[in-house]
Amino acid sequence: MSKTLFECKQLSHRYGKTLALDTVELSLQSGQVTALLGPNGAGKTTLIHLMLGLFPIQQGELSLFGTRPGQLTRQRIGAMLQISGVQDNLTVIELIDLFGSFYPQRADTDQLIDEAGLDGLEQRQFQRLSGGQQQRLLYALAVVGQPDLLILDEPTTGLDPSARRKLWRAIEQRRQHGGSVLLCTHYMDEAEQLADQIVVLDQGRVRIQGTADDVRAQVPNQQIRCRSSQSIDPIESMETVLQVQQHDGMIEILATRAEPVVRHLFAQDPDLTALEVQRTTLESAFLALTEADSNRSNPLDQEAA
Amino acid sequence: MNTLTSPGWQFLKCQWLNLVRQPAYTLPTLLFPVIFYAFFGLLMIPGLSLWLLCTYSTFGIMGAALFSFGVSIAVERGQGWLLLLRASPAPIAGLVIGKAAAAMLFALVIVVSISVLAGWFGGVRLETSQWAGLVMVQMIGTIPFCLLGLSLGLLLSPNAAPAVINIIYLPLAFLSGLWVPATQFPPFLQSLATWLPPYHLAELALNITGAKTSDWMVSVLILVIYTIIFAALTALGWKRLDGSRS
Numbered sequence: 001m002s003k004t005l006f007e008c009k010q011l012s013h014r015y016g017k018t019l020a021l022d023t024v025e026l027s028l029q030s031g032q033v034t035a036l037l038g039p040n041g042a043g044k045t046t047l048i049h050l051m052l053g054l055f056p057i058q059q060g061e062l063s064l065f066g067t068r069p070g071q072l073t074r075q076r077i078g079a080m081l082q083i084s085g086v087q088d089n090l091t092v093i094e095l096i097d098l099f100g101s102f103y104p105q106r107a108d109t110d111q112l113i114d115e116a117g118l119d120g121l122e123q124r125q126f127q128r129l130s131g132g133q134q135q136r137l138l139y140a141l142a143v144v145g146q147p148d149l150l151i152l153d154e155p156t157t158g159l160d161p162s163a164r165r166k167l168w169r170a171i172e173q174r175r176q177h178g179g180s181v182l183l184c185t186h187y188m189d190e191a192e193q194l195a196d197q198i199v200v201l202d203q204g205r206v207r208i209q210g211t212a213d214d215v216r217a218q219v220p221n222q223q224i225r226c227r228s229s230q231s232i233d234p235i236e237s238m239e240t241v242l243q244v245q246q247h248d249g250m251i252e253i254l255a256t257r258a259e260p261v262v263r264h265l266f267a268q269d270p271d272l273t274a275l276e277v278q279r280t281t282l283e284s285a286f287l288a289l290t291e292a293d294s295n296r297s298n299p300l301d302q303e304a305a
Numbered sequence: 306m307n308t309l310t311s312p313g314w315q316f317l318k319c320q321w322l323n324l325v326r327q328p329a330y331t332l333p334t335l336l337f338p339v340i341f342y343a344f345f346g347l348l349m350i351p352g353l354s355l356w357l358l359c360t361y362s363t364f365g366i367m368g369a370a371l372f373s374f375g376v377s378i379a380v381e382r383g384q385g386w387l388l389l390l391r392a393s394p395a396p397i398a399g400l401v402i403g404k405a406a407a408a409m410l411f412a413l414v415i416v417v418s419i420s421v422l423a424g425w426f427g428g429v430r431l432e433t434s435q436w437a438g439l440v441m442v443q444m445i446g447t448i449p450f451c452l453l454g455l456s457l458g459l460l461l462s463p464n465a466a467p468a469v470i471n472i473i474y475l476p477l478a479f480l481s482g483l484w485v486p487a488t489q490f491p492p493f494l495q496s497l498a499t500w501l502p503p504y505h506l507a508e509l510a511l512n513i514t515g516a517k518t519s520d521w522m523v524s525v526l527i528l529v530i531y532t533i534i535f536a537a538l539t540a541l542g543w544k545r546l547d548g549s550r551s
Contacts, residue, residue, distance in 0.1 A: 052392045054388070054391055054392060071394055074392070074393060074394040077392075079389075079392040081385065081388060081389060081392055083385045083388065084385040084386070084388060084389040084392075085384030085385040085386050085389070086384070086389065087319065087323045087381070087384075087386060088384075089322070089323055089326040089327065090319055090322060090323060094318075094319060094322065095319075097310075097315060098315045098316070098319050099393060099395075100310075101310055101311060101312040101314075101315040102312055102393050102394045102395045103394060125326075138389075141389075141393075145394075
């Protein structure tokens with residue numbers, strides 16, 4: 001049964017005159033992978049730093065494992081931060097032993113090396129590891145204390161596709177064993193692949209918290225493509241159609257609902273070919289949610305209005 | 306948890322390994338004061354071998370403390386190492402004690418090296434208790450300079466700290482009479498020297514070896530006051546980390 005690991009109410013944080021977090025309301029459940037999405041400067045790292053107790057809480061409430069962040073809560077958290085480095089002439093095993101000494105219960109070293117894919121690199125200094133290996137070591141340092149909550153801030157940035165997949169597998173294994181993960185990422189495929197729930201943060205505010213389908217549902221557009229010589233004028237006048245383009249014999253349609261458009265297309269041209277219908281991707285929904293704020297065409301705002 | 310798996314031991318081990326694996330830092334820190342003493346204390350001003358043993362060992366431990374703390378903390382801030390440690394349950398006191406212990410170990414090596422030169426080639430003869438007293442004074446004397454380095458490493462930007470520490474280190478050593486006895490200075494510089502912490506650490510060393518007789522309690526008091534000031538600056542620097550993004 002899942003429990004609330006983290007909760008914040010009316011949480012705000014400022015750097016001087018800049019408002020980084022604005023009355024954030026958020027809760028995370030145990031045993032889930034939560035993806036924290038947002039453009040640069042959205043407040044993601046500030047939220048993570050507050051969870052880790054690195055900043056004092058200026059306004060609002062924040063509780064982690066039912067208490068305020070501090071030394072005790074840090075014993076139950078593992079963190080892989082966006083900007084983090086180590087003393088780069090220490091070896092993999094020396095760093096694992098150092099970080100393992102901080103926690104009351106440390107993971108078995110051999111299992112950890114295996115989980116992080118660092119076999120054979122135990123005696124290699126950090127500075128002599130490749131970028132992917134360094135990221136995997138930072139992951140190992142984050143999980144060495146067998147944390148109840150693992151915080152990963154852009155863990156796969158700079159990794160090649162193979163290294164990304166390996167880290168994904170490690171995160172999936174952690175979830176299968178009941179671990180809780182807060183994953184901050186700019187990669188939508190990563191969020192879609194790994195996350196049970198998604199939080200979109202923009203300009204210091206939570207735009208939405210829900211599943212990937214919930215996020216996509218905020219921008220319920222579908223893209224229809226086909227090869228046909230029919231006129232696009234009747235299509236443009238359809239109620240569910242937002243945009244139509246025709247070039248090189250291909251028709252591209254953006255619609256709120258695909259079904260009536262597809263029926264119309266077949267009625268007009270039963271011989272059409274290369275038909276594709278795509279639902280809104282998480283990325284396009286994310287962009288619509290976050291970019292809308294600057295041009296005030298946000299579907300959420302429209303709904304609220 | 307046994308001693309070898311305790312965070313304190315792990316910090317000390319890692320700090321020491323980190324230092325010995327940086328010969329570009331370690332060798333100059335250890336060798337410069339020894340070479341300077343060989344040149345100035347033995348070859349150029351031979352009559353002052355004992356005096357300069359005390360002042361050059363102060364110069365050496367000051368460098369070890371300022372650089373192993375100030376520069377390394379600044380660099381580690383820039384790397385994100387300090388942030389990663391603060392995000393973990395690492396006892397930060399362990400980090401500081403590990404660095405202080407490493408600086409004291411450097412101080413021991415420097416003082417013993419200069420003492421060996423002074424004994425073999427400079428004809429310096431001291432009672433065993435005086436040799437031991439000199440080593441102890443210099444090792445304990447690293448504390449205010451460790452705190453000065455730590456406060457500079459925390460208060461200055463990671464890029465500025467190494468340059469500023471270099472700018473402070475050499476003039477402070479010279480103006481404190483560590484290279485040339487302050488008695489050779491013009492009166493206003495002599496007066497200035499008596500307000501500087503390295504001057505008073507050297508005074509303690511000079512007193513314990515019998516090279517000079519002065520009111521050592523005043524030197525202890527002034528060093529304690531500086532230690533409190535540098536500790537307060539360190540606390541301020543640490544508090545600023547809580548409010549900054551780095």
